Amino acid sequence: LARVYIYFSMAMGILFFTLIELFTARTLLPVYFLLAVIAAYRGALTGLNVSGKKMLQGQVFLVLAAAAFVLLVNIFSPSWLESMGMGRLTAAVLIAGGGFGATRVVSATWRLKNPALTRRNTVVLGGIGAGLTAPAALFLFPDMISLPMPAWLLIGFLPLFTLLAGVTLLQNSLPETGEFPAKGILAVMINLFISVTVALTLFYIIHSPHGPAQKLVFYGAFSLVALLLLSFKYFVLGKIRTIGFKLRDYYANSLQNIAEMVSSPAEINLKINRIYSEVMDLTGIRSLKFLLPLEEQSPKLLQAGKSLDYLGADDPLRRYFNENRDIVIRYSLLSNHDADRVIYGLMLALEAFVLVPFYRGKTLKGILAAGEKPESYFFTGQDLGYLKTVSMQLYQLIENDRLFDDYIIKRNYDRELDIASYVQFRLLPRETPVNKGMDISYYNRPYIKVTGDYFDFIDIDKNKTAVVLGDVSGHGLSASMILSMTSSIINAMLREKKSIEKAVDEVNHFLNHRYNGVDLISLFIGVYNRVTRELVYVNAGHCPPLVVRHDKNEVTALEGRSKILGADPGARYFSSKTVLNRGDEVLLYTDGLVEMYDEQRADHITESGLMNILSRHPEQDLETKLKQIIEHVNNVDKEAIRDDITLIGIRAK
Known part of the structure; x- marks a missing residue:
């Protein structure tokens, strides 16, 4: 999903850059309109990916037809573009693309009725709306361009820009409110306070009657104050994270308990089920399953039953994680990407919401498939870090149990030492x-x-x-x-x-x-x-x-x-x-x-x-x-x- 957001942002950025030429030579009107078509296409594609739909051939044809139409008109009747009014034409294209994408997102949100998905899609809708309507608004109100910019508009725009800064909003505000309402609200308020302060300070410096030398001093002081405000923000949020919320301590205690289970002499199926219960009780995750490469299978592991599953050499999941080492969240997969679409279907079959891979060096050793949490909660960064460590401990449990079985079978002291040495060798870097x-x-x-x-x-x-x-x-x-x-x-x-x-x-x-x-x-x-x-x-x-x-x-x-x-x-x-x-x-x-x-x-x-x-x-x-x-x-x-x-x-x- 991040790739789609980046492509959409790049398209809108290039479109804004062409505004300079549009207000000067005006020789690249077709290029500007083509860029608007591309931006609208990216907005529509974003909506389709977020809603889990694939771009149809007919929809791609419409985009190509619009681009071809503009090129032909520019060749045979360039004055027609001028007479149509580039502002209205561009606005219509952008609003059509964005409206189509937004409609798909709203439809999917209403159909699935998942609170976590609803919150994510709300942010996506805001991003599509802000990105596509901003250039359209400039052309729909051309008279405002020649007027002095009102002070309230300058002051209000910077907080809006900060709060709608895509990834920052997703990371620091909305997702956290599911687990930590106070932290999410406070993060938004601090961002708003810093933005308003910065906007007011810049407005004062720009409109002050002082000379260039004094303004230069003011700009230096402004930079220092901005850095202090950002440091204050991270200091406050850090204190809240360590003092106000104890989830990290809960996770640390849970990992300590799991480490003791790993070293306990109980049967492996019992230890795996205990670890699953520990994780599900703490996080609320509805299902867990650890997936191992097929060559890791052993008669002893078959006793674990449905708690474990195995991946053949040609399994799509195995091929996917041999190329992509990151944690995968189901709603981040793109329906217009073939590999992502296959993994999405496999995750549905596994009832998995998150896939957490574990690697030994460059080799995939296991994948922890975790189901959804209660519908009102997101997976936070702490959740994913915790699951990543659990994945490592599950593999360590299986590896230690396999080596310990070998040790019992041999009954030879030298062989026992060899096995123990081998265990240590795998622990040491x-x-x-x-x-x-x-x-x-x-x-x-x-x-x-x-x-x-x-x-x-x-x-x-x-x-x-x-x-x-x-x-x-x-x-x-x-x-x-x-x-x-x-x-x-x-x-x-x-x-x-x-x-x-x-x-x-x-x-x-x-x-x-x-x-x-x-x-x-x-x-x-x-x-x-x-x-x-x-x-x-x-x-x-x-x-x-x-x-x-x-x-x-x-x-x-x-x-x-x-x-x-x-x-x-x-x-x-x-x-x-x-x-x-x-x-x-x-x-x-x-x-x-x-x-x-x-x-x-x-x-x-x-x-x-x-x-x-x-x-x-x-x-x-x-x-x-x-x-x-x-x-x-x-x-x-x-x-x-x-x-x-x-x-x-x-x-x-």
Whole structure:
């Protein structure tokens, strides 16, 4: 649907640009009229797509016939266009196209009687009406063009333009009113206040008797005030989002519950049904189904019955999501697009309103098909983010269950370790983030096949990336399961935009109140912002990271260290912050590196030894320095290594 809106806006924009030529040379009257025909066609096509109808051949023929007629008249009788009056002719074409599209939208809205659809179509009708009647109005009232523009019209036009700014209105106002009436109303009021303030200020500056120099100062002050008003808007809406509405917290708690279900020993069909119940009770969604590629099918998954379905290699849904990775909402599909029309029919058959794909790298691994919510509610951005994480957790459940079944069947300890190692390998990142303002290198050496170290790189948004490094007190299968649970909790919390303090608190709560074991976890979570260059971090009992300041060639340890996780149920964790300049480096490591000791050579690495390696050759890149540390590890006697070793190097760009 966004594509249709963009095409319509482009057509109207080009049409307005030709007004300049129309009031000067007037040599492109046929071109102007053809552009009006195209704009009317796009308006009609918008209405058809919104109403779920396809453009018929006869309708396309009428548009082509109108365009051909204008060209022929321009060749054989150019004066006729002048005599007809371009204003009336253009207005008639635009109103006809827009009226046709609007009629289709009203008809579909009345027929379907869906409140969510009604609200969306109301905005579309407003956009079509405003876009098509504005140029027509200019020509229907030509006398007003030569008159001074009334002040009230200037002041009233800018608020109207802001409130009808298509996507902004759809994103920040109407859709939110279904879930959060106060937020939607307040967003509209703030937009209106800012628009009126800006319009009044501009009107005053333009009509003030001051000279050019003073007006220039006024324009500078106006720009500053406009920026402050926008900052105020986002600050207020942000406070409302975090304080006034608790849905995000509900979703975070729900994802925590689902993570525990994923790790529970219950049968897979029971766990899937529990997860579906959790999601439907919280969101009001009427139906859920997880679709898997056919090659993921197994005898165990057949027990899940109708909760799961499978997609063959040539399935249209699979082909569609191999090319389009975004979430699909049924009413956003275009009836005049062949692929969209097929997917629309499949969604109706599945009783699905939203399709949420999950990818592992570039490979489609599953699709969560969610039905409609109660008719008075939209799917908000929070809803879609929540469903995206649920889709990931459902696949993790199926993958873990499959690997766990393999582990039970083999009954061989070495094989058990291989399977657990494979599970861990799938949890650990396979590649480092790109275009995030930093270069990352890492090294991981398990003490045995299954490591007790956990590390991850998580994209929070386009500017923020989380770097996580943890160490479980222990090895083997128990450490592997704890790391799996820790990974699920941290990913769920950070993807729900929760703070790193909250994520660490949740892991500590799990270890103390739900796991009831004796294992402890040291954990470091740092979030780097490539715009501000700030590294905000929490260190829960982990080895202090080392920072190399490029401009000073000095190495220091990051301050701020809290209690290890799992030791104190009442522990509180607070973040610290540092700024990384271009070229600064950070080394994260687990205690297995500084605890190894070669008795024959009386050789070991200390914190001061690491600092020496990092500062010895400042011209060397970070990867070379890591290789020196790794070479030292490889040269010691194998008996000297008593724990897992993990290194992560970060260099700010």
